[in-house]
Amino acid sequence: MMPCCVSKPTTTSVPCTPSYLTGDGFACADGTWNADDNPRDCEYDCVLQNGGQELCNGQDDDCDNQIDEDFGLDGVCNPGGICPVGVWECNPLDANGVICSTGAGGSADASQPESCNGLDDDCDGLTDHGEDLCAPRDHADAYCVARECVYVCKDTYHACGDVCSPDDEVATCGSRCTPCSEPAHAVASCEFSGSVFYCSFTCEDPYVRLKRSMRDSRRARRLRPGASQLSRGRNAGPFRMGLRKRRRCVRLCADLRSRLSSRRSRRSLRHQ
Numbered sequence: 001m002m003p004c005c006v007s008k009p010t011t012t013s014v015p016c017t018p019s020y021l022t023g024d025g026f027a028c029a030d031g032t033w034n035a036d037d038n039p040r041d042c043e044y045d046c047v048l049q050n051g052g053q054e055l056c057n058g059q060d061d062d063c064d065n066q067i068d069e070d071f072g073l074d075g076v077c078n079p080g081g082i083c084p085v086g087v088w089e090c091n092p093l094d095a096n097g098v099i100c101s102t103g104a105g106g107s108a109d110a111s112q113p114e115s116c117n118g119l120d121d122d123c124d125g126l127t128d129h130g131e132d133l134c135a136p137r138d139h140a141d142a143y144c145v146a147r148e149c150v151y152v153c154k155d156t157y158h159a160c161g162d163v164c165s166p167d168d169e170v171a172t173c174g175s176r177c178t179p180c181s182e183p184a185h186a187v188a189s190c191e192f193s194g195s196v197f198y199c200s201f202t203c204e205d206p207y208v209r210l211k212r213s214m215r216d217s218r219r220a221r222r223l224r225p226g227a228s229q230l231s232r233g234r235n236a237g238p239f240r241m242g243l244r245k246r247r248r249c250v251r252l253c254a255d256l257r258s259r260l261s262s263r264r265s266r267r268s269l270r271h272q
Contacts, residue, residue, distance in 0.1 A: 035065035056090035056098060071098050079103030081120030083110040116144035139164040167197045174198055185249040203249035 028034060028042035035044035046063035054061045056071045068090060075088045077100035086102030093105070103123050104111040112121040116133040120126060134142035134149035139157045143150045153164035158175050165172035171179045173190035180199035182188035185207040191200045203209055 033063050033065070055095040057095045058090065073098065077101075077103075079106075079111075079123040080125055081123035082112065083123040116147060116149050118147040137162070137164065139166075168192065170199075183248050201249075207249035209249060 031045055031047055032042040033044040033046050034042050044063070044065050046060055046065070048063055049055075049059060049061040052062045054068065054070045056068045056073070058067060060067050071088065071090065073088050073090070076085060077088050078085050079100040079102055083100075083102045083104075086100045086106060086108060088098045089101050089107060091097045091099045091105070099106050101108045102110045111123040114120075114122045114128070114130050114133060116128055118127060128144050128147070133144045134151075136142065137151050139154050140151040141154065143152065151159075151162075151164070153159050156167045157164040158167060158172070159165075160172060160177035165177065167174060168190055170188050170190050173180050174197040176199070180188040180190060180201075182201045185204045186201040187204065188199060188201045190197055192198075
């Protein structure tokens, strides 16, 4: 059954007809509206929404037989950046606003994550902005400079090609990108002195570090089996690999021990 009209100012009911009077003392019943050019016709069924204020939501909130008419939908828009021209459409996150269909969040979103390339990839009007513009790299900080990613290794690391390598490991000691070398019967190590790391080595037992010449008997008699360095004197401490050509690990054999012991005995007798 169709809704009936009520006479004004009385409450006398008017028989229901396909047309509801509007201009001569009658008003449309609740939920019916005159939406055409006939002032005596209440043919449009509609319920007011949002207090009669139109929203951009695909509904006729103000019951004027129009949907989202206040927002200029389907008008041409240009989101900028790499995004092409689109049309205005309702913002799915805000019924009081619109967005461009080809921009970020639109139905035909053509935006991309912002990267370091001199372009406005995310179509927000800005170029090369924000965080994470460059691919992450272990042990490095990334910066976008003149459309290119620049990586700076963190403290105690140095660049070896596209990798930040540790300063304190034998494989990349100091600023090297190749392992520390080591002589025969020795084990390489990465040492720290002052403010730099450098390559060194320790002789395996029963080998000791020794000059090629044994004529320096004063230094020779200070040798000990398995020692990693001369026990005292100005040359005590680990030797830098730059001196490796003048150093080697020599086996402290029984004969050499006997000779050193004999020299100590003769010196002891001379001082008695």
